[in-house]
Amino acid sequence: MVSALDRKLRRDLAHMRGQVMTIALVVACGIASFVASLSTYESLRLSQSDYYAEGRFADAFVTVERAPRALAARLAEVGGVATVETRLIRDVTLDLPGVGMPVIARLVSYDGGDRPGLNRLHLRRGRLIDPDRPDEVVVSEAFAAAQRLGPGDGVPAIINGRRDVLRIVGVALSPEFIFAVRGGEPLPDDRRFGVLWMNRHGLEAAFNMEGAFNDALFTLSPDASRPAVYAEIDRLLEPYGGRGAYGRDQQMSHRFLSDELREQEIMATTIPPVFLAVAAVLVNIVLGRIVATQREQIATLKAIGYDNAPIVVHYLKMAIVIVGIGSAVGIVLGIALGRMMTGSYTQFFRLPLLAYRVPLWVPLLAVAVSLAAAAAGAAAAVRRVAALAPAEAMRPPAPRVHRRAPIERVWPIRMLPVRLLMTLRLLLDRPLRTATTIGAVALSIPIIVLGLFWNDALDYMIETQFFAAERADVVVAFSDPTNDRVRYELSRLPGVYDVETMRAVSVRLRAGHRSYRTAILGTEDGARLRRLLDAAGRVVAPPPDGMMLTDRLAERLGIAVGDVVLVEVLEGSRRTREIAVTGLVDDMIGLSAYMNIGALNRFLGEGAVASAAALAVDRDGEAAMLARLREMPRVATVTVRREAVETFLATIATIVLVFSAILCAFAAAIAIGVVYNNARIALAERSWDLATLRVLGFTRREVSAILLGGLVVELALAVPLGWWLSFQVVDALLRVLHTEMFEIPPVISMRTCVAAAAITVLAAAVSALIVRRRIDRLDLVSVLKARE
């Protein structure tokens, strides 16, 4: 038997379905974004750790020039080292048919087979290499996908000056190359850089490295002191050209992945909980107001003998039904979105175990928070009414004694027509409510901006990094330091109209107990193609003696301008010297050190040599120039910036798009939820006055303007507030998000601001139109009768 109160509940809910739906929508969005982003983050995090465990990802890494394999046994004896594995790694140029751009492959020796070691391959297609077939290779999946390669295909490669065709037998993933980034490159580019695992003997023979290795992997015992282990490894490898051992924290792929995960974590743990809180606060307020409009009904229930308890329960049920609808929709939506986001990350991360998981506490917490907020709002409103004697509560609330706000004495306001004055007083009458509405509508703007501004920031980043600082069209890296005269040879290539040579050298920088492995880049005096910019965007140049650092690197080393850094060169001469830091460079990507190329060469004790060159090239001549470059024996790699950037942006775009769409939808839901419910409640409270005005001869339009005029004012205040909030939120978010590798600039374009305001205003306008229809249907005759 359904109780009378439950029947009332059912009919009330049916009657207020517009309000029920809009509130449920806000709840749904809050829960959906919470569930989607936290489950995505959890899925990524667990996939990473599962995959690292499954693939036995190494703990430490080292590169050497050439060391005898027998040294492995001594490395294994180093205290704290659990396992050692030596490898041979070489970068070669591939000669892919029909591909105009230069493509680099990293050949990595792989034993696999019966003795699975570290950094194991996860085979996706085909098979592993046959130990007896030196020409077989397994290709990294991202590269295979970008270049449409698969088992059975032959890959022509220039190996030690000879053109060999490698046979692809499998496609695989490796925990070491989740992000395949070449040293010195800021971003992964799967079309131009891939990994090929091949038989060790074949690789040794091809590069005259029989019985030697140039790369080693370690796992460490859990209690190992890393600095001590690295120092001992470095000591053993120093005679063989060791470049310094390092841990996962400086391994490129891991660093990219952990930066990405950290971003995900921050996004998941900051934005969605805020959304959920916003949704909860809104539901609390709106539900409270709805209950307050049922004042007479509550009084009547009390008058006919109901206790407070069943009345409170009645309205709690209302909250539960509304939040229940919102929760169901929110959880389903959140899981769908989470799956979609996790799916779009598979493309990006290429983690083999990327399974979608929803930790149970996530939806439970989200629902509990929404429910508690709604129930509190409803219960507080009921208690306020229940505190009154029924007879008193049955009368409409006593008319408020109005006062003129001081602002009305200001001249332009004093001169307003009375109708506008009514609108103004409607707002000033309940300043707290007006402020809440403005605040809530304003909140939808930063939410949209959060979805859209990434494009602005990335545009700005690309603009400054690639068009103001790194202005070369093509960067050529040589296999060994080369006489600077190479510049004349390069400048004669077709299409090349400017050449600058550069010298990059691997170093370890030490300041006190902190150290960092990076490269010092030597640039020319008055460089035009590789410029350095300071924080104010001014072009700066490294002095004849002294060094400049990326600001984030200085921060990491804990030093300031004027301090001295100990530089240990990790190749060739292996000199060590203290160099003063004379300035900071505002690189948005990567952590680097810069010197004048002449000063760097003197420090290294080498003559006028270059390890790379930056070229400015006409697009018309580019193809011919790239063809010629491929024939130059000293050229190890060629990078075409434009394409690298485009590839990267295309990948990011899909992720950003999903994210923006979710946020825009959520913001629109908030705007609709707030505006619609606010206008409905204002209408309920003012319908008597508004109907009176209609009787007095005001048109529907004029009456709507009085009620909705307040909304216009609220929107007009909410939009600039929302913009201001956007800048604060974006700035704060990026402060937390800033990683070592990237610094995303807090740039929000005009277009984004306008779009955010437009979406909010549109959502508000739709709500206003729905309420306008109700104003049109006001019952005029009723106002001539007794007040309800």
Add this chain to the structure above:
Amino acid sequence: MEFGAAMSPAHESVFVARGLSKTYRMGEVDVLALRSVDLEIFAGEFIVLLGPSGSGKSTLLNILGGLDSPTSGVARWRDHDLASADEGELTRYRREHVGFVFQYYNLIPSLTVRENVLLVTEMAADPMAPEDALTLVGLAHRLDHFPAQLSGGEQQRVAVARAIAKRPDVLLCDEPTGALDYQTGKLVLEVIATVNQQLGTTVVVITHNAAIAGMADRVMRLANGAIASIKVNARRCTPSELQW
């Protein structure tokens, strides 16, 4: 029926109803609120519509005021056809020609006395100054008070001032003293009488207080949706003479 027997020929007829009927659908049943009413009201007349609840007097007033349309019949205000007018035309009719006084005053609580009057004069073609309208009802000294600061009688006088400030052709009063005590009620009726006499505004008052009938030129009694009788007062009483 003799229409306007007491009226001089100079008085033109401003409101004409012929065969006016109104049927409401109340759930499953049709309620006949007006049954073929014929009626004529002349310029400057003071009419009192008397009748118990459900007699049709409110329906008649609503049609007269452009708040409702008849189901059938003719209803004309001068050259305005009220029976076939659409929502917009009725709004314009109310705005330009009709002043309303309600039983519960219906002042806008967030506007002061003066602003409540301004509300109407701002959209009228040839209004009085709000101060003049409020002087007429004896409230010139309370211009800046909000409704909540006034007594019921004062609020109703503000409502009258608001209704007459735009110089309407007709003042429609729905139980204007219904919520007031005896003395205050008389004060409000005096104001209405003054408006009728000094400004020449046609006044229609609906009430179930038969004592008020003495003020009228003509008294129409309604019963069961029809005019049961029309009484012409040879002499109009002043409100102070009324007793109830």
